[in-house]
Amino acid sequence: MNPFAKLLALSRRKSPWIYTVNSGSCNGCDIEIGPCVSPRYDGEQIGMLRQGSPKHADILVVTGTLTRRSRQAVLDIYAQMPSPKAVVAIGSCPASGNVFAGSPVIDGPLDKYIPVDVWVSGCPPRPQLIIAGVAQAAELLARGETADQKRKSMSC
Amino acid sequence: MLNELARYLFAVLVWPGVLGAGALGFLYLWIARKTAARLQGRRGPPFYQPFFDFVKLLGKQTVVPKGVNPPLFYALPYLSLSATTFGLLIVPAPGSSFGSFPGDIVLLLYLLEVPVLCDVLAGYVSQSIYGQVSAMREAVLSLAYNLPLLAAVIAMAQYAHSFRLGDLQQAHFGLVTALAAIAFLLAIPARLKSNPFSIPNAEQEIVAGAHVEYNSAPLAIFELSHALEVVLLFGVFFVLFAPALGSPLANAALYLAVGIVLIGLVALLAATTARLTVMRAFRFYWVWGGVAAAAAMVAAVVG
Numbered sequence: 001m002n003p004f005a006k007l008l009a010l011s012r013r014k015s016p017w018i019y020t021v022n023s024g025s026c027n028g029c030d031i032e033i034g035p036c037v038s039p040r041y042d043g044e045q046i047g048m049l050r051q052g053s054p055k056h057a058d059i060l061v062v063t064g065t066l067t068r069r070s071r072q073a074v075l076d077i078y079a080q081m082p083s084p085k086a087v088v089a090i091g092s093c094p095a096s097g098n099v100f101a102g103s104p105v106i107d108g109p110l111d112k113y114i115p116v117d118v119w120v121s122g123c124p125p126r127p128q129l130i131i132a133g134v135a136q137a138a139e140l141l142a143r144g145e146t147a148d149q150k151r152k153s154m155s156c
Numbered sequence: 157m158l159n160e161l162a163r164y165l166f167a168v169l170v171w172p173g174v175l176g177a178g179a180l181g182f183l184y185l186w187i188a189r190k191t192a193a194r195l196q197g198r199r200g201p202p203f204y205q206p207f208f209d210f211v212k213l214l215g216k217q218t219v220v221p222k223g224v225n226p227p228l229f230y231a232l233p234y235l236s237l238s239a240t241t242f243g244l245l246i247v248p249a250p251g252s253s254f255g256s257f258p259g260d261i262v263l264l265l266y267l268l269e270v271p272v273l274c275d276v277l278a279g280y281v282s283q284s285i286y287g288q289v290s291a292m293r294e295a296v297l298s299l300a301y302n303l304p305l306l307a308a309v310i311a312m313a314q315y316a317h318s319f320r321l322g323d324l325q326q327a328h329f330g331l332v333t334a335l336a337a338i339a340f341l342l343a344i345p346a347r348l349k350s351n352p353f354s355i356p357n358a359e360q361e362i363v364a365g366a367h368v369e370y371n372s373a374p375l376a377i378f379e380l381s382h383a384l385e386v387v388l389l390f391g392v393f394f395v396l397f398a399p400a401l402g403s404p405l406a407n408a409a410l411y412l413a414v415g416i417v418l419i420g421l422v423a424l425l426a427a428t429t430a431r432l433t434v435m436r437a438f439r440f441y442w443v444w445g446g447v448a449a450a451a452a453m454v455a456a457v458v459g
């Protein structure tokens with residue numbers, strides 16, 4: 001690995017910028033994401049920042065069951081993020097539908113539509129766990145092992 | 157000839173150009189983030205954070221939005237960066253290898269405006285409604301804070317009877333210096349788009365300001381340009397209002413101290429205030445900024 005690639009990998013590990021999207025969540029997980037950048041948990045220590053635009057973000061943080069109404073929004077936002085990018089699914093809903101499983105309006109699991117790199121379990125997960133999930137996604141970005149990076153390296 | 161060329165290249169690339177001022181600017185931006193974090197009871201980011209953010213952005217794929225002219229999209233951040241770099245070259249910072257020349261202050265004022273203009277254009281070309289709102293706000297805000305900023309510089313020029321930065325640096329301390337410094341200080345938070353004047357780049361409110369459609373390397377260059385802008389503005393403050401010390405080392409120490417105190421004050425203000433509306437900010441600058449500007453001008457003309 002040449003020094004520039006090493007520096008880039010280190011930068012990707014140290015600077016995870018996140019964009020959060022609620023795909024039909026009950027808001028429980030969103031409330032837990034807020035404290036990640038608050039004084040008690042302070043994600044900025046590992047460089048984690050919430051961005052207002054998906055175009056500035058490296059990691060897409062998805063909460064909720066992926067309802068039919070929100071599916072296209074999630075796909076659009078994922079497509080707007082520049083590569084390399086990672087996806088972190090927060091809570092049980094994106095994985096299984098949780099208590100909403102079997103409902104006709106949900107269209108999950110999330111990885112039916114976009115590749116998910118890290119699943120953070122819980123209903124809702126604690127902020128520490130969300131920060132750990134984002135840190136793990138940043139680690140995957142640094143090692144070039146996210147689904148997005150693997151797909152790119154296979155196609156060329 | 158070759159020697160001359162090497163000297164120019166060194167000035168543009170190392171000090172007072174991109175590398176040196178970039179490192180200093182990232183240090184200032186880190187101090188601002190760290191101060192804000194400490195005031196909010198957080199630990200804050202490590203000191204290398206702005207640098208890693210910059211490198212990471214450089215290593216991302218660039219997406220040009222549909223309907224945007226790609227040459228314009230790519231050119232604006234570099235135009236902004238080169239304007240700030242050449243601004244840094246003509247400010248007589250400690251260790252800078254160029255002497256000042258008559259009229260350099262006029263050129264400097266033009267160069268100070270270019271990054272603002274680039275931001276406004278970036279907002280308009282981005283085809284994003286948020287970018288356009290931000291561009292409009294930035295243009296209005298620049299009309300507001302430029303009143304005390306320009307008045308401070310003009311008052312100092314009148315006081316020293318010169319349009320040469322070197323002469324202004326040598327000017328003796330007087331009432332004009334103090335009044336002009338106050339007017340200049342008032343303009344700094346708005347010029348740096350920091351709270352309570354973070355109106356053009358209002359995060360969460362209009363997504364991400366004029367840079368909303370910018371990503372990867374062009375966004376990184378805008379960030380670098382902003383870091384250089386901070387160094388440039390504090391450098392101008394240092395030249396206009398700090399006493400010129402004899403020893404180069406003391407001069408360099410004072411230069412750093414002025415920068416750190418200023419960014420600390422800006423961060424303190426940013427962490428303790430909420431964003432104003434553009435109308436209130438405009439009124440603030442044309443009333444209180446106007447008073448400070450008028451006081452400095454009167455003192456310069458009378459004294």
